[in-house]
Amino acid sequence: MDEFLNWYFSDRPVVASTLGADGHDHTLGDFTASGWTAREREEARWLDRLAALRPSSLDDAIDRDLVLSQLRGSVALASWPEWRRSPSAYLSSIFTSMYTPFQQRLKPEPELVSAAILRLAEVPGVLAACRANLDPDLAAPLLVKRGLGQARTGRNFLTRTIPSMVEDEGLRARLAEAAEPAARAFDDLVAFLEGFECGGTWRMGEKLYSTLLHERELLGYGAAELHEKGKAAWAELDARMRGVAVGVNGTEDWRAAMESLMDDHPPTLEDMRAEYEAETRRAREFVKERDLMTFADGEECLVLPSAEYTRPILSVAHYLSPPPLHSSRTGIFFVPYTPDGFTPEQVRQRLRTNCRAQMPSIAVHEAYPGHHWHLSYMAGNPRAVRKVFRTPYFSEGWALYVEKLLHEQGYFDTPATELAHLDCRIFRAARIVVDTALHCEDMSIEEAETFMSTKASLSPGTAEGEVNRYCAWPTQAPSYLTGAIEIDRIRESFQGSQKDFHDRIAGSGGLPLGLAEQAALA
Known part of the structure; x- marks a missing residue:
């Protein structure tokens, strides 16, 4: 396993340095066609080699099966090569490699x-x-347009945003000077993408989608059954929300109730960030008072504006975990700022979808005891491979599971916050329905946007951004509610205290759910 990780890190230096591994922060890696194809061959070789191993313990078996699930997913995706289809395969590595080190500050500034x-x-x-x-x-116009939006932020990001994160004036000047050739390369890419004509599809298709659910996520069902699970979950939540809505606006119309709640929002983006920070502190104290799980020593969650380069492609709150191969336990809850070119009305709509009734659920999801608690705590797991590989079907499932947990504990203590909590959950049910339908060719983009703005309380602009993300990232959107339901199921079989269950299953990593069940119930 150590040999495999050495190869994996050398082949993906940006991933390695983001995880906190030393010795990889000087290069971006090989993005040529020969580099991509060599990587695919090596993944197939490692798959054969590791599949032949016979582990001597349950933990070793889980480690091996975790890596095998990742490799089987990668081998399956070789038929759907992102590096031929989307600019994001290149842009994301560049942006991450430049931004994350200065944000995490694991080394002295001159070295950074x-x-x-x-x-x-x-x-x-x-x-x-x-x-x-x-x-x-192969490239789809939608994916190219998405990449073009990112690429247009490149010059300002490299020549202004990153140098502004450097405190020493001389070092800042050196970095800004070195950034200019890279910025010109971004200018060239923007011009290229503006004129690039393509006719590929972003739709993955049911066969590959189901293969990923079975082989990578280790679920016992494929796309069609997942779609039906999403529809059933939506219907069940819809019935619950009708009852709660009566306490908000006197009717069973929960969409109208949510619309009225969304009008109570922070007045500015900075006010939104400040209110999220206060809610994050409140959630942390609530979890500690009730002793629901063990906290990592030295953990801290910062609440900051989202990075400039993510704003054109991410319209919701998100999180950057502590580097698990490093001693730092500081994570970042990014509040979803809008791109600079947004109109006042677009900014208002973003604020509405981060209204005060919704903030408790979102802070619980992103920080305590959601992503930040989980990822700062699991970083203490002694098994390196558990720190390197995790699936959103666990990590996002965990964050939605704990929203329900805190609802059971009385955290959402008003009709408004309870309705917003359920709205966050029905939003994830709608994601299951839409993502599976989009990629299995049962729904158009326009139908998906309408579904998300009428079956969940998203503004049309936010619904558009959400659907765009689903098109570019197949199978990720269903991970939230799917994982939460599976973790709930595992909890029912656990013999022990609630705190022990949380520490054990979340501390075991971010495993595919079949492996998480083995780790929790062993």
């Missing part, structure tokens, strides 16, 4: 700047590979 300058020198080559590798017959 030196590493960033080395990586900046590789940016023109990576973007040239992007232009060379995109296949007009």
